[in-house]
Amino acid sequence: MNISTMSNNVPFSRTISDVHAKVDKMLPLLIFVFGLSSLIGHAQDQKKVDSLLQAASKQTDTTQIITYATLWAEHLFVDPLASKPYLDSTLVLAKRLGNKEFIARTTNYLGVYHNMTSQYEKSIPIYDEVIEMYKELGDMTQVCAAMNNKANSLRSLGRYNECLETHMESLKLKEEIGDTEESIAASYWNIGNIQGDIENYEISNQYYNKAKTIYEKLDSRDDLASIKVNMALNLKGQKEYEESKALLLEVEPYYFEKSYNNDLAGIYDNVGWILAQQDSLDLAEDYYNKSLEISKRYGETSLIGLNLRHLGELYNKKGEHRKALRFMKDALQISEDTGTRKKMIGDLLEMSKAYAGLGRYKKAYEFHTDYHELHDEILGEENIKKMNELEVQYQTEKKEKELIIKQNEIKLLEERKQRAENQKLFLIISLIGALALAAAIVYALRQKMKRNKIEREKLDKDLEFKEKQLTTHALHLAHKNEVLQDLKSQIKELKAEGANSRRYQEVINTINLDINNDGTWDQFRNYFEDVHKGFNSKVMGNYPNVSNNDLRLMSLLKMNLSSKEIANILNISVEGVKKARYRLRKKLDLSTEDSLQELILTL
Known part of the structure; x- marks a missing residue:
């Protein structure tokens, strides 16, 4: 399928973690590109890649950009680092052409790439730039998309308040402009994620179910699988471990079939975490290592950090604190490098536990203090309250809008009823008028016919008289001439x-x-x-x-x-x-x- 003929709104999912309450979430990273769909099958097809490269060498202008964007999409989930040269080509070509629309699109690709490689801090100013570009172009649909992507980066950085505010603003704008169902479903998905992060599981599931209803209607199997995983993670947060594990393992074959490697790694990591809570530590370790192997192979840096942290947590439970500390140091370093502050909360806590297990209590206290400070900063009552207020504000505004819409509908129905009554009255009056007019016309025609009949009778009589007069005159003339001749x-x-x-x-x-x-x-x-x-x-x-x-x-x-x-x-x-x-x-x-x-x- 040609990339130029596909939908602009294609949701991609990738795995990130929420270390608070040990809840891991699947994040839908909306990439509003110039159509990326079946070409992103996540399975490398070298023949296809070679064919695209050969085509690109002969192309010019925007068709060449589209081909390089397709190549970038082909590699993005399978090998993000390998996709970068193709992305760079799209950026250079778009700027060389001076095409503002393609510059905005390719710049958005760059933001997505930074998300996929856990460079969240770098992605935020890029998305701000993309938002301004699309505002200048008057494309509010793409403004919403860029806002979603930005909010997802904010979530990865643990800036939940800003994240939820941005998602809510994007959702409101989508509703105002009448955006597609798929795009609105993505907002429901994202808001469900952030509500789950702060343990508002009931609200989170409400948003997930809204998204699920739309995806079922659209028959979007990828998105339905991801929503199922998200709801499993909510169950995990509610300690419904068996139900959660069953849902995760239900989705595993689908991700394996599709070669959605990072998503598969996320499932293994979550199943491992559940098994660890159930004290099946050896089996949990096997799942963690499977996840880590995939994460390292396909370059999902933040997921690597999550695997390392969970292994450290596992070894703490086993009493192997020195081994746990080694894993935790690497995990903490990745969180610091990627700026994923919410992950750092869990890293700091496990570091504290490891040092305490080794009897190094001063060090354990320092890390525990850092853990509390960061936890309160990100997930403190004030932040949670602000986020809940945003949800209440959105729901209130939505209900007010719905009330206004209903009032307008009632008013419209009343106006329609009044118009219908007026039309009915007008029709009755018109009918009476028409009947009266018809009666007048019939009467006039009858009178005219009567007058015409009288006039015809008169003319006939006059003609008959004149014919008699003419005949009499002629006969008289003949008789006179006959007499005179005689x-x-x-x-x-x-x-x-x-x-x-x-x-x-x-x-x-x-x-x-x-x-x-x-x-x-x-x-x-x-x-x-x-x-x-x-x-x-x-x-x-x-x-x-x-x-x-x-x-x-x-x-x-x-x-x-x-x-x-x-x-x-x-x-x-x-x-x-x-x-x-x-x-x-x-x-x-x-x-x-x-x-x-x-x-x-x-x-």
Whole structure:
């Protein structure tokens, strides 16, 4: 898996000790790197390492940094000292590129490295620097991560008050920014550790169970194993030795399978300590030596000091005080070198016991005095009280926030209820309005339909009247012309018979003038246009070659009159009507198959 595609929040665990009440804790050291996951299998794969080295030699920019970071992660738990050159490469490359994000990440790696090699004092200013870098970048998630790492270093140094305060501050910030469940679980884990250190086992287990619930949901086997070990150590502190030992040995095969060497050494050391309390001293010695062998091989300095102290304690119990003193001096030296002041409490106590066993009481008294002073400084009532106050303050603030959230939820529900009621009222009013509007529209439509019906009936009556008027006028015109033609014929006969033919001609001319009177046609056209609106204009638009006489013929054909009636109106013969129809067909460009009557009726 490529390191650039993995989660930023990967918890690592390593073993440190709490010599007070002889309780050893597993510490989740959160490394918020640019994704370290399955590649950290803790088992060296030389082929993979060679492949990564070959890839790094050809890479540039951030991809090369990621590859070196992967190599560092590959070695970190198996051989921390061997991981340092790769870490140095990531630091140099990030600074050379001037990439602020990668500079922050690689600097954080350096802090983690110091933690892993028990250089706790060196790690704290580095984490402070990382915190400021991420604040400048606006990455509050990584600020929380660096605060967690810093708090873990403070815990190793026995600065419990500062440690718990930093963890609480980190947890509050995570809750404010809505950090991931995994990240919040890590804070629960860390706070559970510090509460266990001061023997607040009930509170410690509450935090462990919170973390456990999340890890079960995330199916994180590594973290679940470490939480199980932590709860075993709480049982050890409560002197529930058999239950504690059973839990520890339950996890042992998993750590062995995964080659989690330092964690495995921690389990052997704790089992050895339990056996020593049960006076199985020889078996306890075997477990201590197994732990020491692993610790020396893989460079966990603080764990080496813890193994040496426990062996010294064992030899004190066996009455081998000189041998115990030799182990205790080495243990105390490691505690002083690494700055793990809380471990020094146990070292000083066992040194005092060894000197007392050798009869060197003055020396024993000096070490016992130093033991009490350091114990009171680190684990005195005032410090414990301050730490308990921090827990109470956190819980109080959390409950206040929860109360505010609940009040806001109630207020929101009330507002939603009010909005729902308002919407309901609005819908009812809208529905009533819509129904009223619909009724008004229906009424208006009915009234309009009623008016339209009346208007149509009126128009139909007017049209019927005008059609009757037009027909009557046409028939009257035909009849008049027929009468005048008959009268004209009779006068012509009288004229032919003789007397005063000039006078007869004047009468004939008067009749002809009346027959061809345009005024009569104008009146006819007006009647026709009232009934057949736009007919004349449509004919002239479609057939511009049509004459006025043609238009008169078409109007009469439109009225569906007979040829005789048309002949009388136009003052021509029936044969003349046929000829006029023929000429009109030609103008209208009609074939023999086309019907003139049908064409005119469709216009």
